[in-house]
Amino acid sequence: MIKVGIIGATGYAGNELVRLLMNHPETELIWYGSKSYEGKKYADVYRNMFEITDDLCSGDDLEKLSQEADVVFTATPQGFLAGILTDSVLEKTKIIDLSADFRLKDVKTYEEWYKIEHKRPDLISKAVYGLCEINRHLIDDSVRLVANPGCYTTTSILALYPVVKDGIIDADSIIIDAKSGTSGAGRSAKTDNLFCEVNESIKPYGVGTHRHIPEIEEQLGYAKGDKIRLVFTPHLVPMERGILVTAYADLNDDISESSVRECYSRYYDNEKFVRLLDPGVFPQTRFTKCSNYVDINFRIEPRTNRLIVMATLDNLIKGAAGQAVQNMNLLFGLPESTGLEMVPVIM
Amino acid sequence: MIKVGIIGATGYAGNELVRLLMNHPETELIWYGSKSYEGKKYADVYRNMFEITDDLCSGDDLEKLSQEADVVFTATPQGFLAGILTDSVLEKTKIIDLSADFRLKDVKTYEEWYKIEHKRPDLISKAVYGLCEINRHLIDDSVRLVANPGCYTTTSILALYPVVKDGIIDADSIIIDAKSGTSGAGRSAKTDNLFCEVNESIKPYGVGTHRHIPEIEEQLGYAKGDKIRLVFTPHLVPMERGILVTAYADLNDDISESSVRECYSRYYDNEKFVRLLDPGVFPQTRFTKCSNYVDINFRIEPRTNRLIVMATLDNLIKGAAGQAVQNMNLLFGLPESTGLEMVPVIM
């Protein structure tokens, strides 16, 4: 059994990690790290866990945890992991980081967008960007540090990667209009996230300034082989889970729907967790809910020769905890879908 | 592998049955019965199933199905099963019926509340009322027909059974105020169930006339050893899943909280799927969501010497599909929780 610890186990992504790891046949969860609730029963924080675990919340002593765990998931605020990570820790355990600390290869970009100094820029190069469908070949037993992609990022990159990589669209014309459920905003007590402020309303936020922008640009830039600039607008939707990305781009040439479909098929037909929907069927967030699937489809708008790509996933699973487990499976040589074969729950 | 067929696979309870059976290690689902969608791909009706099953919907030929399946789940309208069930079918297969056709032992009561003639009253005595926690000893290999309890019923009976059985409350003083999510109303296209009619509103319905009343009275009557009459008021809540029952009754004597707790503990401490919550912690539907758990707690109102009992469950799982699978496990001698060990999903 793989011994697993979590730092940040009482956030929403942390809670999903706990739930997934409880169902995972090859892991033993030994550390429910939560600074705010240290010493309290985990099941008293999340009462769905009543009679399922009696374990107490531990603190955030990564050094100690690294001596006990084979792998540590950090679902912590930006800057936290970079502030405490040491070579010694990485020698003793593997880290799968759900924060943004090691996602961006360019430390200047990180500091510019996140407005914090990066404490361990030297470790960035050791981290693998854990978007499994793209970087699977880089994620194996030898890796010590995985930067688990963000939720908006995973949706956006998987939606566009094939057509950027194959040069079907003009990558500099990309516009991503993204819609997210409220769990993406986390569990901290903010007026803006109260039921009465969120329900029965939709709003854009972080317009042109959201921190996932450079992450999407960097990764799609690798696909293109050149720097790109795109527009990304996130919106808050009155629902708990789910992300929908609607992306727009200019087609480089006159190209048929079937050629575009052939391109997506080539990349995704063998991907268990990416489902290219049938022609004319558009993704709905509820059909990926509580699962690790990404649903994708597209349409060519013939009057303007633009491509419209739509993709959905569950922001807490494939956009966070599920992808983290997928990365863990790769790190430990397990079948990639171990513990992740959940059928989506439509409601 | 147990060969399983479903008639009524495209309703909400049917869809949950499909999902649970897909995750069940001992079953093979061979028949997705749906008269309305016969011949259509099941995954085209429920797109969460895309790339998970390619099977087509079958019809409702129970005779034919009984030759192929070891067990058949019927999630069909009232009167349907009683209208087609034959001795020959019951010789060839087992039936777990999610409708009300064989729940009430008194055929007159059935006909009075359901306003339909019962076509096979002779089979009623062969059916076992499949409330596993109460009737487990009756559900075994020899049983051919299980009447799977309703959702309101399961919640109400499990909430009150111990204190009725032990004579702690006056069973004729019981008032059950029940609140249900909207999936309980089914998937048929009715104006009353449109998003804009249900959302942001709560309403009582079927006040004093709901068909689950005689079922609760009959079963709690067995506990008491005498006929009882109670008040039951269901309400529709703007949420998808979940039932909360708040029940009130007069205490027969002055009795302490700890004595009542001791009573509940005696009945439920060994029940995997019934969780008696810690003192002062009240059930919330979201902590049982997507699981087979029932959460129960109570409080004595000392100023009026009344008992308030609260219970929650997921109406589609423990209130329908989950309990049906639990019954199947008992019928086939499997560990009762096989395929039902889902950790509740809080959102």
Place this chain on the structure above:
Amino acid sequence: MIKVGIIGATGYAGNELVRLLMNHPETELIWYGSKSYEGKKYADVYRNMFEITDDLCSGDDLEKLSQEADVVFTATPQGFLAGILTDSVLEKTKIIDLSADFRLKDVKTYEEWYKIEHKRPDLISKAVYGLCEINRHLIDDSVRLVANPGCYTTTSILALYPVVKDGIIDADSIIIDAKSGTSGAGRSAKTDNLFCEVNESIKPYGVGTHRHIPEIEEQLGYAKGDKIRLVFTPHLVPMERGILVTAYADLNDDISESSVRECYSRYYDNEKFVRLLDPGVFPQTRFTKCSNYVDINFRIEPRTNRLIVMATLDNLIKGAAGQAVQNMNLLFGLPESTGLEMVPVIM
């Protein structure tokens, strides 16, 4: 024009007061009191008010405000008004208090249930309990202090007053099962009130301990002419506005539906804001939304001879701001429904 000030203008009830007073033909709103936002534009706190008012939030200096306003609404935390109210203030202005400070006539009961010392018990006797339909005769030009009833209280008392007053039910058998939207929990940033904690769930809370209990008991006690004890259980519903009360009581005698209806008719047929629904039509919160109406209906459960009464209202209007304006109208000799003739908004 009546000069009006509000202390607590940035809570949800305060915001509704502002909105109602803006539509009121006889008032001028001169003071948007909000300690937390003092000096900030009101429309920057509530952006629905953009280009409608440019006024800034004022503080909570009641002494100063009393010199400028003809009437002051206080939508403030428990204990606040009792802590600052003086005879001098009451000489200069009238106060309509939306908090509980002057609702209970028995100061001991107040201190026991609210766990705070009452700073001005001497003023309690000067306050009129402003449930207009019951106490209209007491609310006139001479009154300086109105205790505006709570939301659960208004619903519960209006639902039961006629049948208690006329001795139709046994008042000591009353059980009130109440369901409220989330705006009743206020606008403060608490984890429990986050969208992801409230949505898709229903829960009981304050079981047997909610502070509206003694208020309901006191007022219904006046109706009966004797002290009563009742059971009251509030529940939080995943919606923004609305309260539904389902109340149960033993009928004192065999009595027909038409006799009970005659009783309700006698009390309410001339009440503009109380609508006794047609037989067989049960209240839904959405049909009173954004209005000052209370919808009531009942059913006799013949098998147990119990009365089931159901009532709904908008907790922010008739349960708070609307009723406060109704009281103001009475205090200033205006037609009672001035500024309150809103047609309910169904969605």
Place this chain on the structure above:
Amino acid sequence: MIKVGIIGATGYAGNELVRLLMNHPETELIWYGSKSYEGKKYADVYRNMFEITDDLCSGDDLEKLSQEADVVFTATPQGFLAGILTDSVLEKTKIIDLSADFRLKDVKTYEEWYKIEHKRPDLISKAVYGLCEINRHLIDDSVRLVANPGCYTTTSILALYPVVKDGIIDADSIIIDAKSGTSGAGRSAKTDNLFCEVNESIKPYGVGTHRHIPEIEEQLGYAKGDKIRLVFTPHLVPMERGILVTAYADLNDDISESSVRECYSRYYDNEKFVRLLDPGVFPQTRFTKCSNYVDINFRIEPRTNRLIVMATLDNLIKGAAGQAVQNMNLLFGLPESTGLEMVPVIM
């Protein structure tokens, strides 16, 4: 008093029309047309109206109605009005049509997008497109037929009109990503609009094929003075009311935020119902809810030199019934905002 009739009074837009007209000081509502509910009490269909109106639903006899009413609102399915409208009717009454029958000036475009033959193409030229802020000068006493714009259309056109008209953006680069509440889908009983299908999910629909596309293109084409082609993608959001449009376009030149703001100010500063928000404040649907306002703001994405414009409104008010009343006010020479001065309701 203006005598008003409605055909289609029991749809959601019809119900809002009824509610607005009840609050309107200059109108008398004499005809609640509803073929499905003819002869039934209107308040039995919409119980919010109980004790507010006792009127019965009338049928859809436009000829008869035209003899009694000064103005008729038709909130009817596509093709209905064009199928029954006669010159004689238009001589006797004015028509404000909330359907699409007379919105498009090019009958071929109408027939192509709506897939129905237009029965009275000769009347199209008599209809004024009633987007009041743009076409106010055309809407006066002499007009007999107003084509009331669609909800998506109103939002989209008002969002983009100034920058298209002034040549600030390249109109052929426009991409409109629109999000709508579910009331826009109407009140007919369809499985797709059930609570359990809509709640907790977001989905695109009609991608590249939605019928509002030619309407937006035609009107913005007039602004540009040339035909344009744009991309429009609608999405269904799990809420009842509200539309948010997020629009993207290439800026024609390097232009500063303040210059763009100056452009919008020029068009909208004197418009009561269009609110250009403060810099950095983005629209949220809830701040226009239950009002006739449109909230607009924009941001220049400097890295790609694109303009992002965001606009919200209440689809049932400014997107349907409110705008229809605004048109009526213009037709009858009343102040344009009569009966429309509702303060938005935030929840």
